[in-house]
Amino acid sequence: MSNEIDRQVEKEAVFGILPILKSGKIYGFLDAFMVLSGYCIATWSYTQGAYLSTLVGFKQLLIGAFFGAILMLVIYQLPVILAVRYGIDIWIWLRTVFGHGGVKLMTVIIILINFPWYAVCADLFASSMSNLAALFGLHLPQSSHVFIAIACVVIGTAVAYKGIGAITWTTRILVPMLLAVGVMVVIIGFTSVPFDAIWNYRPADTGYSNNIIPYIISVEANFAFVITLVGGMAGVPRLAKTERAGFWAGVFGQGLSGSFFVVVGAVMAIAMQYATGEMIEDPTLMLATLSVPTLAFSSLLLVAFANIGTQAVGSYIYGVMLKSSFQKADYRLLILILALYIGALCVWGEITTYFGSFLTISACIYAPLAALLSVDFFLVRKQRLSLRSAFGQAGFHAYDYTRGVNWMGFLCVAAGVALSLLVYNPVTGEVHNMVLFHLTPTGFSFLGSGLLYYILSRIPAARRYLLRDRDELTV
């Protein structure tokens, strides 16, 4: 049984990278939009919304959540047209930027910085369970929080352990459940407190005397929130019938649907503060406090399954991603290692306290990754690559670089990290350079690392190093 699941996963990891030809393109704009909308919905959106509401008023929050997200998406998602055109994932193209071995290293880095999202889910699951127990008269000790969070990780991992069959059923149930919770929260949020209380909401104290700083931090949080999706941005567009459909489905799937749930989280937090004096992003507690108590039990099922389902899907996706890079490793061992990592974060217990810091720190890597992809695709390689070298076909070595690693790519990523930290300290919240801060740390890192990569590509020796593939271009 375990060998069979490993074979299924290996088949997916290995054959999942095949270029999708025109006959395999199944999504128009609407289909791709619906699927991508489903991917973006998770309970961590509520945490993002609640975090934003500590920084800015509701009107500014609406502008940042929608237009800040769409601005960043429209820029960094442009290279997704390569996924539609050639039917490949961006990680195949990124072999031109990082080399075959370098992409494996980057995969591990991405997983390390992305997986804390699942600790956020586990934390929300634990809070929800504790709050619900309290509503039914059972007061759990604070020490139980970490065990309940770990239970979410264990159950999610157990589902992922079962492989693609269990994951398929999970996603079929997960998205409608998350939508149901979102709709309930919106209705209850706007009907249980006066509309003006939400519309005219402003945070009492952001901790900054200059109001522009929390506004820029909120825009930064929106940029960072959407750019974390860069790693998986091409999975669905690969299957789109036109480049226009693949691109705009990603922009609006995340920029509208994803942002809607962030705003839902903010509505919930603001409504709870109005009603109870405390800003809470837990949908279970909100539904129990602001609506009829019987709704609390149904919300238990929805939120519990949503968080466990998100854990399961995340474990599976990243388990497969690791399997494609490290083919000899056993899939089940890989997801156990991932579970241990999230478990350690749950034990640490501070992921939601440092949520804003986590967003910017992860964006430190994602922003240069997205920038290098854009510059490489549009300016360096002029939208053409050697598919045979990218896939490592025998006899084609244009992207082998230096023992499998293009150090120029990693230099630019390191520079991007430094540029972000030069402007702003995400842990202490200290602004180092107010002028550059107006671009946001993620924006400045994106622009700076992209510019550096372009400048390096114009140096003749570096250009020859990067463009060994020009004689192999056939499409």
Add this chain to the structure above:
Amino acid sequence: MQMKDRSTNEAHLEAEIEKRIREMESSAYEFPKRFGGFDYIVVVAAVAVCLLLLIIGAHI
């Protein structure tokens, strides 16, 4: 058995990749409709509108 499966998979994969690349190289292959000039204009307009709204948001 697992090693044999893996090397069989790899051989099948390489063959299938080559087959699909050849199909894309053929003059008869029709690539998906490309992002055109109009699409890029819409992207630039979207960037401009979003930037403008973000700047307005700073003054609310």
